Amino acid sequence: MKTTIVVFILLIANCYVYSQDTIFTRHFVGEEYGGGIVFYVDNSGQHGLIAQKRDITLDKMAWGPNGIINATSTTDGQENTQLIVNYSTRGNGSQTKYAACGCDSLTTGGYSDWYLPAIDELQKIYNNQTDIGNFKIGDYCSSTEYGKYNVCCIHFRPHKRVQFFYNKVNKDYYVRCIRRF
Numbered sequence: 001m002k003t004t005i006v007v008f009i010l011l012i013a014n015c016y017v018y019s020q021d022t023i024f025t026r027h028f029v030g031e032e033y034g035g036g037i038v039f040y041v042d043n044s045g046q047h048g049l050i051a052q053k054r055d056i057t058l059d060k061m062a063w064g065p066n067g068i069i070n071a072t073s074t075t076d077g078q079e080n081t082q083l084i085v086n087y088s089t090r091g092n093g094s095q096t097k098y099a100a101c102g103c104d105s106l107t108t109g110g111y112s113d114w115y116l117p118a119i120d121e122l123q124k125i126y127n128n129q130t131d132i133g134n135f136k137i138g139d140y141c142s143s144t145e146y147g148k149y150n151v152c153c154i155h156f157r158p159h160k161r162v163q164f165f166y167n168k169v170n171k172d173y174y175v176r177c178i179r180r181f
Helices: 002-022 077-089 099-104 119-127
Strands: 036-041 048-051 138-146 150-156 162-167 178-180
Touching: 036 119, 036 178, 048 119, 077 099, 077 138, 099 138, 119 138, 119 150
Parallel strands: none
Antiparallel strands: 036 048, 048 178, 138 150, 150 162
């Protein structure tokens, strides 16, 4: 009888441990997670995008250098950021004064894989700015360039989004870095 009870308890314990390994947490917009605030979650609930809790600096920053960088993805800010960083630092050393380089070199919340969002990612941030918090009224740049001299931006203002293209170098922007999970 004692052997049967012990075997039964071990069997239940084994099933419990197995089930704990297969259970996963569904993430949600507004959740504090991964060094920031979740602002987008895919259908699985397991992957999405996280924004920093605050802008990268109190000051505004230039987007990057003029020139054709080919950072034209509207959906992949991580790829755009790497293109901008590679172009900006070619022969010049680190150019952390540029938005993408500042995000790329950022380590905060225990993570170092931050990047400047593409315009579609920035749009998702705008749509969830209340859940994320700490935005200023003003122009936020994306990593999506628009030709040799311009970049895609969004003017953050409560209940009034304005998307526009503006100068890469001769205009400073607010910058909010993001990362994937």
